[in-house]
Amino acid sequence: MTRRPAVVIVGASLGGFRTAHALRRLRFEGRITLVGDESHLPYDRPPLSKEVLTGEKVPEDAYFRTREFFGEQGIEFKPGSAAVGLDGDDRTVTLATGEQLGYDAAVIATGARPRRLPGTEGLPGVHVMRTLDDSAAIRSALDGADRVVVVGAGFIGSEVAASARDRGVAVTVLEAADQPLVAAVGAEVGQRCAALHDLYGTELRCGAGVEGIAPTSAGLAVRLAGGTAVGCDLVVVGIGVIPNIEWLEGSGIETDRAVRCDQFMRTSLPYVYALGDLASWYNPRYGERMRVEHWTNTVQQSTTVARNIVASLAGNDPVAYDGIPYFWSDQYGHRLQLVGRASMDAPVFVHDPPDSPAMMALYRDGDRLGGAFAIDTVGPLMQMRSLLVRNGGFDEALELAAGLD
Numbered sequence: 001m002t003r004r005p006a007v008v009i010v011g012a013s014l015g016g017f018r019t020a021h022a023l024r025r026l027r028f029e030g031r032i033t034l035v036g037d038e039s040h041l042p043y044d045r046p047p048l049s050k051e052v053l054t055g056e057k058v059p060e061d062a063y064f065r066t067r068e069f070f071g072e073q074g075i076e077f078k079p080g081s082a083a084v085g086l087d088g089d090d091r092t093v094t095l096a097t098g099e100q101l102g103y104d105a106a107v108i109a110t111g112a113r114p115r116r117l118p119g120t121e122g123l124p125g126v127h128v129m130r131t132l133d134d135s136a137a138i139r140s141a142l143d144g145a146d147r148v149v150v151v152g153a154g155f156i157g158s159e160v161a162a163s164a165r166d167r168g169v170a171v172t173v174l175e176a177a178d179q180p181l182v183a184a185v186g187a188e189v190g191q192r193c194a195a196l197h198d199l200y201g202t203e204l205r206c207g208a209g210v211e212g213i214a215p216t217s218a219g220l221a222v223r224l225a226g227g228t229a230v231g232c233d234l235v236v237v238g239i240g241v242i243p244n245i246e247w248l249e250g251s252g253i254e255t256d257r258a259v260r261c262d263q264f265m266r267t268s269l270p271y272v273y274a275l276g277d278l279a280s281w282y283n284p285r286y287g288e289r290m291r292v293e294h295w296t297n298t299v300q301q302s303t304t305v306a307r308n309i310v311a312s313l314a315g316n317d318p319v320a321y322d323g324i325p326y327f328w329s330d331q332y333g334h335r336l337q338l339v340g341r342a343s344m345d346a347p348v349f350v351h352d353p354p355d356s357p358a359m360m361a362l363y364r365d366g367d368r369l370g371g372a373f374a375i376d377t378v379g380p381l382m383q384m385r386s387l388l389v390r391n392g393g394f395d396e397a398l399e400l401a402a403g404l405d
């Protein structure tokens, strides 16, 4: 009897789960082991800062599938199992329990964890938003809260702020930069994102550097540079993430604060792939190395990785991943979307009705369309996405936008 090839996938969230499922869809008949350090079934993160916080969904609604699914698909799911090492010579992944899993192909999908404010670790009432448990804890803390402070006006912080407002809680968002989201969307569009907070009664303070958080008799005090403080019942910190790559130390896998991959999502070790929030890869579409921390990128990369594992086991050529960055965010009942990349040039607003947050702005990349950002303009934004796939010109994008109004 021939030995069945074994794929070991480390990280049982979006990227890991989707890779396992894609392998089965591609009729891969070998063994698949999905290893995750969380105790839950694999689950989706976008609802955690949105419907789970507002109460429209319960945390368990975020699970991708029931436990039976894994049995039906022949995927051995190992929850509560942290990987602590990978040996490319022996082709094994070692778990914290000491168990060693041999692989013909391994997938690194251990994602990222939130950055914390120094000195606040373990302080009651100070939360981050990444896991189902984080979301459940914030959800119940909001139950009895009058005021929440959100540190960081990025997409996660803004979603938490919007969900808390939906629950009737007073919200102050503290942002260290002069404008939210400048790096992601530029100042002009950042201003529109800021205006949404204002419209729904969230206090947004920019240029507000947090120096520390201290417990008080009434709750918590968030101390700002300059000596002022904001009192609140709970704090949610959303100041970015750190890729979970420490467990790969000593494996010989090349890293640059992320796992470095080629255009085929292969790491520097043979038969080892990486994807999702922790992977930097060479994107042939842009001729650049990039790392993207968004849902659609992770899903598309999981398909590429599954295909390339099957191709490599069959001795076929791999396919490159040349995805166009895309994300959405839901805030205060509005849908925000960015496709492609924002450029340093001021964007052109092609849809901007008065008295409405709805808008669409286009970014240039030389004479090509570089990207588009929209609020509540879903169809036209998707048309710009198709244009980007075709590497359309900026003039063509303007014409298309004129026809859409």
Ligand SMILES: Cc1cc2nc3c(=O)[nH]c(=O)nc-3n(C[C@H](O)[C@H](O)[C@H](O)COP(=O)(O)OP(=O)(O)OC[C@H]3O[C@@H](n4cnc5c(N)ncnc54)[C@H](O)[C@@H]3O)c2cc1C
Pocket (backbone or CB within 6 Å): 010, 011, 012, 013, 014, 015, 016, 035, 036, 037, 038, 044, 045, 046, 047, 048, 049, 081, 082, 083, 084, 109, 110, 111, 112, 113, 129, 130, 131, 156, 244, 247, 275, 276, 277, 278, 292, 293, 294, 295, 296, 298, 326, 327, 328, 329, 330
């Ligand atoms: C609250 C929230 C809302 C979001 N909303 C949106 C949205 O609206 N739109 C959008 O485009 N994107 C959104 N995202 C981003 C999107 O969810 C991520 O891009 C995606 O989860 C990345 O998937 P991943 O598999 O790479 O990593 P992760 O989802 O981080 O999963 C990695 C898994 O590996 C586990 N792990 C870590 N170390 C080990 C180890 N040593 N051994 C075993 N397991 C380990 C982790 O515990 C985790 O379960 C959101 C993210 C969050 C947190």
